[in-house]
Amino acid sequence: MRYFAGIDVGSLTAKSVVIDEDNRILGSHILGIGQDSLKAGMDAYREALNRAGLKKEAVSSIVSTGYSRKRFTEAAVQKTEISCHARGVSAVFPNVRTLIDVGGQDSKAMKISREGRVLEFAMNDKCAAGTGRFVDVMANALNLTLDGLSDEALSFKEELTLSSTCTVFGESEVVSLLSQGQSVQDIAWAIVKSIADRIVALVKRVGIEQDIAMSGGMAKNRALVARLEDRIGFDILVPQEPQLMGAFGAAIIAKVG
Ligand SMILES: Nc1ncnc2c1ncn2[C@@H]1O[C@H](COP(=O)(O)OP(=O)(O)OP(=O)(O)O)[C@@H](O)[C@H]1O
Ligand SMILES: [Mg+2]
Numbered sequence: 001m002r003y004f005a006g007i008d009v010g011s012l013t014a015k016s017v018v019i020d021e022d023n024r025i026l027g028s029h030i031l032g033i034g035q036d037s038l039k040a041g042m043d044a045y046r047e048a049l050n051r052a053g054l055k056k057e058a059v060s061s062i063v064s065t066g067y068s069r070k071r072f073t074e075a076a077v078q079k080t081e082i083s084c085h086a087r088g089v090s091a092v093f094p095n096v097r098t099l100i101d102v103g104g105q106d107s108k109a110m111k112i113s114r115e116g117r118v119l120e121f122a123m124n125d126k127c128a129a130g131t132g133r134f135v136d137v138m139a140n141a142l143n144l145t146l147d148g149l150s151d152e153a154l155s156f157k158e159e160l161t162l163s164s165t166c167t168v169f170g171e172s173e174v175v176s177l178l179s180q181g182q183s184v185q186d187i188a189w190a191i192v193k194s195i196a197d198r199i200v201a202l203v204k205r206v207g208i209e210q211d212i213a214m215s216g217g218m219a220k221n222r223a224l225v226a227r228l229e230d231r232i233g234f235d236i237l238v239p240q241e242p243q244l245m246g247a248f249g250a251a252i253i254a255k256v257g
Pocket of ligand 2 (some may be wrong): 011103246
């Protein structure tokens with residue numbers, strides 16, 4: 001049996017996946033970037049190998065992806081996140097035609113061909129609104145974990161709207177809404193709606209075609225996925241480990257090129 005690895009070093013987290021020839025994930029790991037993206041990527045890879053019960057020498061080929069992919073000289077090839085997420089999600093959901101990847105700093109929407117190739121993509125500008133960073137700041141202001149924010153949002157009672165799309169102003173607005181006595185649930189839902197609006201605008205740029213799937217850490221936010229399904233009008237498929245899809249796709253590319 002031959003083994004392959006993908007290392008995805010994004011703006012917030014480092015992810016690594018080790019697979020076998022049948023695309024089975026034998027080991028994986030997710031780590032915060034901290035101050036050194038190269039170290040975080042290598043640590044994530046080492047732990048993924050550990051969990052797979054394999055030594056470095058057993059791996060035939062490595063592909064790196066994500067923001068810091070060029071720092072990985074051990075990797076045979078460096079590929080963009082867009083191609084890796086598309087490849088990973090297509091392996092899980094072969095009929096995916098529209099893919100939404102929302103990470104810590106970027107939101108991307110892709111149109112995917114029958115063969116799993118990216119035909120078109122749209123990306124957010126440099127602004128953090130519409131990305132994980134926006135939710136992270138807001139969750140902190142509400143003193144909630146990321147899962148907590150999603151759970152609270154799903155039990156909202158009243159429709160509130162955030163007027164600021166900017167992360168900095170949005171944070172002050174959240175603090176102000178709290179001081180006015182608005183409930184955490186309603187504020188959390190307003191945050192989810194605000195980010196969903198941004199993402200829907202992005203998906204419309206590439207066109208919406210079924211099947212639709214979502215990857216990246218933000219796909220773990222159930223309230224966000226629910227709101228997006230509502231706005232788009234179709235179900236969204238979410239892989240079991242959405243945050244690992246870039247690293248998984250990179251490992252598949254390491255295998256087949
Ligand atoms: N359990 C969770 N529930 C909700 N959201 C989560 C959860 N875990 C992580 N996230 C979100 O995922 C985001 C990070 O996603 P990901 O790891 O895909 O980013 P990245 O690849 O480092 O960033 P980018 O692709 O933009 O460079 C965080 O900002 C956070 O909001
Ligand atoms: Mg990413």
